[in-house]
Amino acid sequence: MTAAVERFRELLRIPTVSHTDESAVDWSRFDEFRAAIERLYPAMHERLGFDVVDGHSLLYRWPGSVPGEPLVLMAHIDVVPVVDDEWRHPPFAAEIVGDGPDAAIHARGAIDDKGSLVAILEAVDALVTGDFTPERDVYLAFGHNEETAGGGAQAIAALLAERGIRPALVLDEGGAVVEGAIPGVAVPTAMVGVAERGVMTLVMSAHEGGGHASTPSAFPATARLARAIHRLHRHPFPVRLSPPVRAMLATVAPRAPQPLRTVFQSLRLTGPLVARVLARLGPETNAIVRTTAVATELSGAPGENVLATTARAAVNIRLLTGDxxxxxxxxxxxxIADPAVQLEVRHASEPSPVSPWKGEAWRRLATAVTTSLGADVVTTPYLQLGASDSRWFTTVSEHVYRFTPFHLTRSERDALHAHDERIRVDVWLRGIEFYRALIASS
Structure with missing residues (x-):
């Protein structure tokens, strides 16, 4: 294996696991990670200065020949927790499984998001070693708690704003190169997020006097809450095509077979029907055409023979662009039509602004895709389904995009935040070339 792959594996072995309760985080692992990248990438660290932000996030600056309008490449250091016995291979061993084009590194963070982070480091280090100087400044922004609060990236964005820096292009993790994600479209598509859905937690709670479970009331708090959850499930948010989704379908329309080509090219007429069909095709396509809401955490009585005085459900809501x-x-x-069920917004952020899919910043992305990932890959706008650190950067740039430059299968995408996360070695190495091409255009 190449030296780049071995460096990647070494960094994957450092369990930089984040937790919602930050008192449970082993911060020494984050210090170990920072020390490791300084040791593994000496040329980069000789050329680029960096700040430690919010305790553990990192902001590097690579000075260009001309000041202003920099490129910002984002990634995050932290990974989500693991359940060890669910994995076929140890999650922090970074074992290589398979041979040839099927060889894959199995590790937590292989895709989300150390795959991008280390590919960025490799691209920068190689260019620095080759004595390359970008025309404009390049910043590397690595947050330390994207999987929980996102405070590190928020602090970095605030620091850039304080310094009067307005990036010409910000790129964070997001959609990948995929096949078959858009119904009827067989060509590989680079799904570049031009916006992301808002995220909020809405707590529903029902109350009663409590007592012994042997003598329940006619309509206990748990039943009232269950009815509210059921009603919410039975009556989802309405479907519609947001501007990013319309642009996505219009972009791939020439590559779609008939009659889909005509359908995608006539969305003024066919849009409502297309939205209804997409909602029924699966979880991913449903999520791009409506605000979604699902009950996740449930709580009730402290014991099995006790009536709950308060029954609660945390509802995770992802807001469609425009909601x-x-x-x-x-x-x-x-x-839910029940005034006895109380609603409380625990935390929330509105949907992000929509970045343009035309203009210089978009052309730079599309050119880097075709030159490094394949001339047959179609770059298309995309509505990011999950939240990322990039949402904090929309205050300092109008050109914020979300794209992970790896060609991923459906099973590889499904392994994100699950067991057996992995990335094929050849796919990861091509991702390095994408970042090199993008930086070279700076």
Whole structure:
């Protein structure tokens, strides 16, 4: 294996696991990670200065020949926790399984998001070693708690704003190169997120006097809450095509067979029907055409023979572009139709602004895709389904995009945040070339 792959494996073996309760985080692992990248990439660290932000996030600056309008490449250091016995291979051993084009590194963070982070480091280090100087400044922004609070990236964005820095292009993790994700489209597509959905947690709670479970009331708090959850499940948010999804379908329309080509090219007429069909095709396509809401955490009585005085459900809501926090609360209130069920917004952020899919920044991305990942790959706008650290950077740039430059199968995408996360070696090495091409255009 190449030296780059061995460096990648070494960094994957450092368990930089984040937790919602930050008192449970082993911060020494994050210090170990920072020390490791300084040791593994000496040329880069001789050329680029860096700041430690918010305790453990990193912001590097590579000075260009001309000041202003820099490129910002983002990734995050932290990974989600693991359940060891679910994995076929130890999650922090970074074992290589298979041979030839099937050889894959199995490790937590292989894709999310050390795959991008280390590919960026490799690209920068190689260019520095070759005595390359970008025309404009290049910043590397590595947050330390994207999987939980995102405070590190938020602090980096605030620091850039304080210094008066307005990036011409910000790129974070996001959609990948995929095949078959868009119904009827067989060509590989680079799904570049031009916006991401908002995220909020809405807590529903029902109350009663409590007592012994042997003498339950006619309508206990748990039953009232269960009815509210069921009503919300039975009456989802309405479907529609947001501007990024319309642009995605219009972009791939020439590559779609008939009659889909005509359908995608006539969305003014066919849009409502297309939205309804996409909602029924699966979880991913459903999520791009509506705000989604699902009950996740449930709590009730402290014992099995005790009536719950308070029954609670945390509802995770992902807001479609054009929807709002206030509108989502009103939708839930109307659907559950029970004033005895209280609603509380625990935390929330609105959907991000939409970045343009035309202009210089977009052309730079599309050119880097075709030159490094294949001339047959179609770069298309995409609505990011999950939240990323990039949402904090929309205050300092109008050109914020979300793309992970790896060609991923459906099973590889399904392994994100699950067991057996992995990335094929050849796929990861091509990702390095994408970052090199993008930086070279700076």
């Amino acid at each position: 709002s926090i206030a509108g989502a609360v009103e939708h839930v209130r109307r659907i």
